[in-house]
Amino acid sequence: MSDRPRVLVREPIAEAGLELLRRRFDVAEDSESDLASIIGDFDALVVRSGTTVDAALIERAENLKVIGRAGVGVDNVDVDAATRRGIVVANAPGATVVSAAEHTIALLLAVARNLPQAHAALHEDRWERTRFAGIELAGKTLGVLGLGRIGWQVARRALALGLRVVAFDPFVSPERFRELGVEEARSPEDLYEQSDFVTLHLPLNDETRGILDADAFARMRDGVRIVNAARGGLVDENALEAALRSGKVAGAALDVFESEPYSGPLLEFEQVVTTPHLAGSTTEAQDRAGVIIAEQVAAALDGELVQTAVNIPVVDQADLEVLGPFIPLAAKLGRLATALVAGRASRIAVAVHGPLSESDTRLLTVAALNGAFHDRVDQTVNYVNAPVIAAERGIEVSEQRFAASLHYTNLVRVTVGSDGEEVDVSGTTVGPEHRVFLAGALGFAIDIELAPHMAFLVYDDMPGVIGRVGTMFGEAGVNIANMAVSRTKEGGKALMAFSIDTPAPPDLVERVVASGFDDARFIALG
Numbered sequence: 001m002s003d004r005p006r007v008l009v010r011e012p013i014a015e016a017g018l019e020l021l022r023r024r025f026d027v028a029e030d031s032e033s034d035l036a037s038i039i040g041d042f043d044a045l046v047v048r049s050g051t052t053v054d055a056a057l058i059e060r061a062e063n064l065k066v067i068g069r070a071g072v073g074v075d076n077v078d079v080d081a082a083t084r085r086g087i088v089v090a091n092a093p094g095a096t097v098v099s100a101a102e103h104t105i106a107l108l109l110a111v112a113r114n115l116p117q118a119h120a121a122l123h124e125d126r127w128e129r130t131r132f133a134g135i136e137l138a139g140k141t142l143g144v145l146g147l148g149r150i151g152w153q154v155a156r157r158a159l160a161l162g163l164r165v166v167a168f169d170p171f172v173s174p175e176r177f178r179e180l181g182v183e184e185a186r187s188p189e190d191l192y193e194q195s196d197f198v199t200l201h202l203p204l205n206d207e208t209r210g211i212l213d214a215d216a217f218a219r220m221r222d223g224v225r226i227v228n229a230a231r232g233g234l235v236d237e238n239a240l241e242a243a244l245r246s247g248k249v250a251g252a253a254l255d256v257f258e259s260e261p262y263s264g265p266l267l268e269f270e271q272v273v274t275t276p277h278l279a280g281s282t283t284e285a286q287d288r289a290g291v292i293i294a295e296q297v298a299a300a301l302d303g304e305l306v307q308t309a310v311n312i313p314v315v316d317q318a319d320l321e322v323l324g325p326f327i328p329l330a331a332k333l334g335r336l337a338t339a340l341v342a343g344r345a346s347r348i349a350v351a352v353h354g355p356l357s358e359s360d361t362r363l364l365t366v367a368a369l370n371g372a373f374h375d376r377v378d379q380t381v382n383y384v385n386a387p388v389i390a391a392e393r394g395i396e397v398s399e400q401r402f403a404a405s406l407h408y409t410n411l412v413r414v415t416v417g418s419d420g421e422e423v424d425v426s427g428t429t430v431g432p433e434h435r436v437f438l439a440g441a442l443g444f445a446i447d448i449e450l451a452p453h454m455a456f457l458v459y460d461d462m463p464g465v466i467g468r469v470g471t472m473f474g475e476a477g478v479n480i481a482n483m484a485v486s487r488t489k490e491g492g493k494a495l496m497a498f499s500i501d502t503p504a505p506p507d508l509v510e511r512v513v514a515s516g517f518d519d520a521r522f523i524a525l526g
Contacts, residue, residue, distance in 0.1 A: 002026050004024070004025050004026050005025045005026070005043040005044065005065075005301045006025065006026045006027075006028065006041060006042045006043050006044070006063075007021050007025045007026065007027045007028070007042065007043065007044040007045075007046065007297065007301075008028050008030060008038070008039070008042040008044070008045050008046065009021070009027060009028065009029045009030075009046045010030065010031055010035065010045060010046060010047045010048075010051045011031060011046070011047055011048040011050055011051060011070070012029075012031075012048075013046060013048070013070045013289070013290030013293065013294065014286070014287035014288075014289075014290030014291055016287070016290070016291050016294075017070075017287075017290035017291045017292075017293065017294035017295075018290075018294070020291065020294040020295065020298065021046075021294050021297065021298065024298060024301075025043075025044070025298075025301065028042075035051070035057060036056070036057055036060055039057060039060050039061045039064065040060055040061060040062045040063065041063070042061070042063065042064060043063050043064065043065050043066075043301060044064070044065060044066045044067075044068065044297045044300070044301055045061070045064060045066075045067050045068070046068045046070060046293060046294070046297060047067070047068070047069055047070070047076070047077075048069070048070050048071055049069075049071055049073075049075075049076055050076075051076060052076050053067055053076060053077040053078060053082075054078050054081070055078045055081035058078060058081045058082055058085055058087065059081075059085075061085070061087070064085070064087050065086075065087060065088065065300060065301060066087065066088045066089075066090060066296075066297050066300035066301060066306070067082055067087060067088070067089045067090070068090050068091075068293040068294070068296055068297040068300075069089070069090070069091040069092070069293065070091075070092055070095075070286075070289045070290050070292075070293040071091060071092060071095070071289050072091060072092065072093050072095065072096055072280065072289075073091065074089055074091050074310055077089055079310060079311050082311060083311040088300045088306050088309050088311065089309065089310050089311050090293065090296040090297065090300065090306050090308045090309050090310065091293070091308055091310055092288070092289040092290075092292035092293045092296070092308060093308055094149065094288075094292065094308075095280075095285050095286075095288040095289035095292055096279065096280030096282075096285045096288075096289075097149050097150055097153055098153065098284070098285070099279060099280050099281070099282040099284065099285040100150045100153075100229060100279040100280055101150050101153035101154045101157060102157070102282075103229050103255060103275070103278060103279040103280075104150070104154045104199055104201075104227060104229045104279070105154065105157050105158070105161075107227050107229060107253035107254075107255065107273060107275070108137070108142070108158070108197060108199065108227050108253065109137070110253055110273045111197075111225050111227065111251045111252065111253040111271075111273050112134050112135050112136070112137055112197075112225065112251075113132075113134035113135075114132040114133075114134050114251075114271075115273075116273050117132055117270055117271075118132040137158075137161050137162060137163050137197075138161065138162030138163070139162060139163075139164070140163055140164070140196040140197065141163065141164045141165075141166060141194050141195050141196050141197070142155075142158045142163045142164070142165050142166070142195065142196070142197045142198075142199065143166050143167070143168075143185065143191040143192065143194060143195030143197065143198045143199070144158075144165060144166070144167040144168075144182070144191075144199055144201060145167070145168055145169075145188060145191065145198065145199070145200045145201065145202055145211070146167075146168075146169055146200065146201035146202040146203075146230070146378045147167045147168075147169035147172045147176075147177075147180075147182065147201070148169070148201060148377055148378035149378070149392075150201045150230070150378060151167065151169070151199075151201035151378065152180060154199060154201065155167060155180055155182050156180070159181055159182075163197075164183070165181075165182045165183065166182065166183040166184070166185045166191055166194050166195065167182050167183070167184065167185060167191070168184070168185040168186075168187065168188050168190070168191045169393075170343070170344040170345070170376075171344065171345065171373065171376060171377055171389075171393050171395070172344070172393045172394065173344070173346055173393055173394025173395065174394075175394050176392075176393060176394045188211065188216070189216075189219050192216060192219040192220045192221075192224075193219060193220070193221070195220065195221065195224065196221065196223075196224060196225070197224070197225045197226075197227060198212070198220065198224060198225075198226050198227070199226075199227040199228070199229075200212070200227070200228045200230045200231075200234045200235070201230050201378050202230060202231070202234055202378055203231070203375055203376070203377060203378050204230075204231040204233045204234060205375035205376075206375075206524060207375070207376075208234055209233050209234070210233065210234070210235070210236040210239075211234055211235075212226065212228075212234060212235045212236060212239070212240065213236040213239045214236065214239040214242065214243075216239075217239060217240070217242075217243040217248055217249060218248070220248070220249075222247070222248060223247075223248075223249075223250040224248070224249055224250065225249070225250055225251045225252065225253070226240065226249060226251075226252040226253070226254075227252070227253045227254075228252075228253075228254050228255065228256060229253075229254075229255040229256060229279040230256065230378070231256055232254075232256040232257040232258045232259070232260065232262075233258050235254075235258075237257070237258055237264065237266060240252060240266065241265055241266060241269075244266075244269050244271065244272065250271065251271040251272065251273070252266070252269075252271070252272045252273070253272075253273040253274075254266065254272065254273070254274050254275075255274075255275045255276075255277055255278060255279050256277055256279075260276075260277060261276065262274070262276075292308065293308075296308050296309075307385060307388075308385070309385075322356065322359045323356070323359055323360075323361065323363050323364060325429045325434035326356065326364055326410070326412055326429060327363065327364065327367045328367075328436060329412055329427050329428070329429055329436045329450075330350065330364040330365075330367035330368040330371065330412050330414065331367045331368065331370055331371035331374075332371055332427070332436060332450050332525050333368060333371065333412060333413075333414040333425050333426070333427050334348070334350075334367070334368030334369060334370065334371030334372035334414050334416075335371035335372060335374060335523075335525055335526070336371075336414075336425050336438075336441070336450070336454070336523060336525060337372070337414045337415065337416040337423050337424070337425045338371075338372040338373075338376070338416050339521070339523045340416075340423045340425070340441070340442065340456070340521060340523070341416045341417070341418050341421060341422075341423040342418065342421055343418035343419050343420075343421065344418055344419070345372065345395055345416050345417070345418055346394070346395060346396065346417055346418055346419065347395060347396040347397070347398070347415075347416070347417040348368065348369060348372060348390065348395060348396070348397050348398075348414070348415070348416050348417075349397075349398045349399070349400065349414070349415040349416075349417075350364060350365040350368045350397075350398070350399050350400070350412070350413070350414055350415075351399070351400040351401070351402065351412070351413040351414075351415070352364060352399075352400070352401050352402070352410070352411075352412055352413075353402045353403075353404065353405035353406075353408070353410065353411040353412075353413065354402075354403070354404070354405035354408065354409050354410035354411055355403075355409065355410060356410040356412075357401035357402055357403055358403075361399065361401060362399065364412060365387075365397065365399045366386050366387060368412075368414050369386035369387060369389070369390055369397065370386045372386075372414075372416065373386055373389050373390075374526070377389055377393075407439075408428045408439060409428070410428055410429075411426055411427070411428050411439060412426065412427055412428070413425070413426040413440075414426070423441075423442065424440065424441075424442075424443070425438065425440060425441045425442075426438075426439045426440040426441075427439050427440075427450065430449075435449055436449065436450045437449050437450065438450050438497065441456065441495065441497065442456065442458060442495055442519070443488075443495075444486040444487070444488070444494075444495035445486055446484050446486045446495060446497050447484055448482055448483070448484035448497050448498070448499070449482060449499070450499075450525060451481065451482065451499030451500075451525070452499075452524065452525055452526055453499060453500045453501070453502065453503055453504070453522075453523075453524055453525070454497065454498070454499050454500075454522075454523045454524075454525060455496075455497070455498055455499075455500060455504065455512075455520070455521065455522050455523070456495065456496070456497050456519070456520070456521045456523070457469065457495070457496040457497075457512070457517050457519070457520050457521075458493060458494070458495055458517060458518040458519040458520075459493070459494055459496070459516070459517045459518055460491075460492075460493065460494070460518075461487045461488075461489075461490065461491055461492055461493065461494040462491070465494075465496070466483075466485065466496065468515070469496065469512070472508065472511055472512060472515070473500070473504075473508065476504070476505060476507070476508040476511075478500050478501070478502060478504055478505070478508060479500065479501045479502070480498050480499070480500055481498075481499045481500060481501050482498060482499045483496065483497070483498035483499075484496075484497050484498070485497075493518070503522075503524065504522050509522055
């Protein structure tokens, strides 16, 4: 028996990836054996989308150190179970960037020049040159919602075609916009008003779901054309259908849908170009995924940095015991500070106060970045790639350590700065269960346990405000689970922070915002 690590390749990957693994490890290609009966013999497992790696299987993987998914997602892998066992889970998120960008450009050209419709007509012996006359891209304006890796590649190609490109992405610095030669839109609405074409490259979350709705279409230019090769839920399909019927939207090119396979009314429109989720489906992308995952598996087995890990990397056990309780705190503080700051984050600072500062606290900084970017950028965010995402977006990251900590044994502080504004939040853990508490926010000292749904109200300190807020939430049927109030001085400014059991409905949010508070924020911390 060789003493080299053993790698099981369960599904086919590129030959170049296999060769990379064979040079350094013992590789078995086996898609037929019962996986549960053999998994205990291997140090690494490589799969694609056809193999389910669930908690029960992971429990039998006594020697497994890394699971490599040769593709973008990891839906078929129980990441939590793997993390609990100290198993690194890696994927190949960059494998389809070029393919997705090229498919977006293909859709853009197709919807501008009516290529599929003309092709279909000619195959039906109809020669209709006038009917399918299109428009040129050169000189038109392309609005790019989301300037992540794919959005950036789309913008580069669009500029080469002579398009003017404007983009909105609150996590990209002005310097990055200038480097790309892309104009920055102040808001999605600003982008809509300028664009002849709109293409989406956003993550799908509560903030972006249905971002192209009836209101968005109403703000767009007459005759706009829509391209979506990102995620189906970004577009309100009913609103798009109505906009197509009214002529507000002249055409659309769609590769993704809210529910797939798609068989809905959008297929009835001649001016709608559709493809069945093909953006990442190229030979090169699939081969690239195999090579990337082979490189990441090799790094994990060699104890090196796994750049595409989707879970917490394995760290020194002594450091993890000290830092462990503060990792979720740092992540929540990063998410909270980013949500509270107005405008684009340009700098993020993490400070650690107290005995905790004697440890290697870089993991806390990465955790804060992970929280800040989670569900806010168009790619998977993890504790490995969060610093890379910050660098790519021109966000300055700094870390400080202080031996002393006022009022608390240990304190973690996250400061997020944007143009002309800086938001500072701090927190600690309490009790043997390490409950996560907020210690300061928006310039106020506060003491409240962080929860999935939080609200922060700044107002003039006067009698009756707490009762008025409680009445509004009670009438809306939203239960306030916990509340804390802080003020600068009697009769000065005050901060009310509270947690609620369920998300606040839009009408309640509007009512609170319109009630005269200096600031009112509703934030989902997850």
